[in-house]
Amino acid sequence: MADTKAAEADVYQSSEQTAGTAAVADTLPAGWMYKRFKIGAWALPWYASPKIQLGMIAFVCFLCPGMYNALSGLGGGGRSGTDTELADKMNIALYSTFAVVGFFAGSIVNRIGIRISLAFGGIGYTLYSISLLVSVHDSVDGFNIFAGAFLGICAAILWTAQGVIMVSYPTEEQKGRYFAWFWAIFNVGACIGSLIPLGQNIHTTTDSTVNDGTYIAFIVLMFVGACLAVFLCDGQRIIRSDGTKVVMMQNPSWKSEFIGMWTTLRAEPFVILLFPMFFSSNWFYTYQQNAINAAYFNTRTRSLNGFLYWFAQIVAASIIGPLLDLKGIRRTVRARIMLVVLISLTLVIYGGGYAWQKNYTRESVGKGSGFVSWDWTHDGYAGPMFLYFFYGFYDAVWQGAVYWIMGALSNSGRRTANYVGFYKGIQSAGSAVMWSLDKDKTSFMGEFASNWGLLLGSLVVAAPVILIRIRDHIDLEDDLVDVDETAETVLRTAPPVEKS
Template identity: 25%
Template sequence: MAQPQPAELEISKHVPIDDVPALNSYEEEEEVDHAYLAAPKQTRIFRGVLLQMILLGALSFVGPSLADAISGLGGGGLKDPDLANLARALSSTMTCIVTLFGGPLINKIGIKTACVIASFAFFFTGSGYYVNLKYGVQVYLVIARVIVGGSNGFLYVAESTAMLSYPRFQDRGTYISIWSAMRNSGGIIGGAIILATNYKTSGAGAVSAATYLIFLGFEASGPIWAFLLSPTKKTRRPDGTKIPTSKEITWKSELKALALHFRHPRVSFTTTRLQLHAFVANTDSCYLPNFTFLATHFSVRARALASFLGPTGAVCTALLFGRFLDSKRISRKVKIWLGKTLVLVPQLASFIWVGIEWNKYPNKVALDYDLSRSTWAAAYLGQLLMHCSGFCFQVYLYWILATFSNDLKAASRIGGTFRAFECAGQATSFDLVSKYPRALKTFYFNASLIVHATIFMIILAKSVPETPAEVDDMVRGLDQVAEDESVESKQ
């Protein structure tokens, strides 16, 4: 009896190869650019992958990272966190909508253009919180967060595409961790600013208005870093090779390729689970209830110190974890399973820790490291552990996603799809904690989901191929799309 053939093979049998353009073929072979290797050192640095990672990190530094530093205060540093959490929920919703179509957008306009678009909206974050705190204009804060959410969608897909495709496979752990460290450096600087401007405030309430003005200065520098980026076609790896990129296709084909991604078993099965895991373990959403916990149970200066210590610890652990993922002394199979253990065990432990501490303080208090150091430490260290392990999870997840394909356009599609699901989890999480009485219940809900997410992460780890594909393996059969377009154009 004849064996049933996969749909991809059936398509290839019925489509004449000579009549269909190879949409998964490369524009140029992956060959060494000797002109680049012979160029002056400053040119090699300017066009090199390392500088592109640093510049992308700088963009995250002055954009999402400083926004996270404000969120790290608990409720955006406002006395009442409800409005800030609602604004973040709307912002994440807008980001989700943009990233949903991020793959086709990045493939058509390019990584640099997407980053330039995003950079011009960074200043809305600080200005929104400042205007609300200074003048009580809440509408502007909400509108500002919506604008930033939409523009951040461009940056999120652009940076995820670069993370997944720019470095060589054996170096991706290190480069991803460098980007993650740069992204957290904004939190360190922002946390230091917050601590310096609020260290005298031992009671509860809102942070100093001057805090947001300093943030505005950093955010306004975003376009500088974006314009310094090199276009992908001019970017080179350390060995002189170009970034593997498949041929250009039409908008219609891009949308059909995106649809094929959503229908692919790997995405339909694993990305939904990644959203679930992002909801409980991603760096921006795993401790969202803790943001409310900080706002309602810690003094202003204790929250300011937390916004400094969290990113500092995350930078150190992320860099070490990235070096571990690129270690040549450990087999890839061992790194996959050991890395997952190093991420999930601290996550589970921190959830238990924070849950115990939260139940100790059902009502609003203002825990302070100077007034009661041991009590403050016991309440905060669990959240610090969750923060550090959350960023290690981010590095690990990007590293896993990078194992499936080397193609830039494939990276943009999978990166956009993942960030869309991730942002959906964030939006849901912020919405659930927009009212304090529900925050503790949300925490318990997260804790129950992390058990299921752990199971699905094991399934994802088992699906990792031996070597990355050189094409977008999810759109094999897209040649039929090109034939359909060719027929339609002739009619």
């Protein structure tokens, strides 16, 4: 037994040295993935570099979840403003399966690889939109519920794979900027997706379901995104700009991956304090999309609101990302500032939300109430328009903070896959609960209060992690603590280095 332990220690030490070895440009491995193409005086990064891979995954998300967000942002899955029951049922199915699969998705991604995970994930978005198109012409509730549940499986795997790339591929000094680049490109997709129904319904001042052309456009774009994912690299081939390689596992088994979930929690038990923050991170979508956008505005105005919501996310990501990487300020100090900013934004923006929500109830704008949906020409539209913009701004700040915290706790692709899996699974559990509450006709003020209370409460619970566990630098030895004590769990390194 002692000899076995010693041999395993030698494997870890050798792997650690390989994973941490800096490579210079002229000693990158041979092969087209590591060639640098020059355009004049400008040299593009190699294909298997974090920048190129992040750009590709951003466009996959631009085309798949970006378009889904645009469709969902209309409220009711694009159907008329008061017809939200089908969307509620589909989203309950979606987030229920997302929550279960998401919790284990880190292990799944580690086992099957980034590329297959993303390609499979993109298929679910296409099927979801197809089911909505069919439902406009016939009652196919069974197909709709299946499409929602299947998307939950696909989305859990896609978002976990995306999180691994965004959190573990960049160096410690680049993690905020990588979030900003990804989130901006991803939300350009949602913005363009919102312009599709806006353009097709620009002259429709009454409330109605979006037309077939809108759904068909979403279906085509989502399928293209799923195909694009096939051309990504898996994590073991990635070499960072400083020459280091991403810590992955050599031939992980299902057993080793499920054990790895436990060792991840054992290595950083404080991550459990982030779970309420994970839980509340998508809770507010239901309220914002159904209780505000779908309940109060007509089709073209909902499309405009959706565009502004996702555009605000681009603005916020472009601000928060560079600030989280700000040089000259220690990472521990940046973490404390981030906590204060989150608390302040929660109080200010949701304080404005309370002032708006006092104006109406579910009953006062529901069927039979005589309420006429607002158009952007209505007097007083500017107030809710800016509120909806800042709700989108807040969402990007919150998501950026969560990803940055996870990235600050580890640089390991293997461990961050589990962190992101926990994040997406618990996040989706919260979404499933909230969609269920909306289906049961919870009052709009009750939905709003739950948003505000959960966000503030989760920040209080997460404060010890932000204030105590985030350090200025994570040593490679710390990222190897959770390596399983089995002979098969050897760290995977990049291909052998050969001078090209």
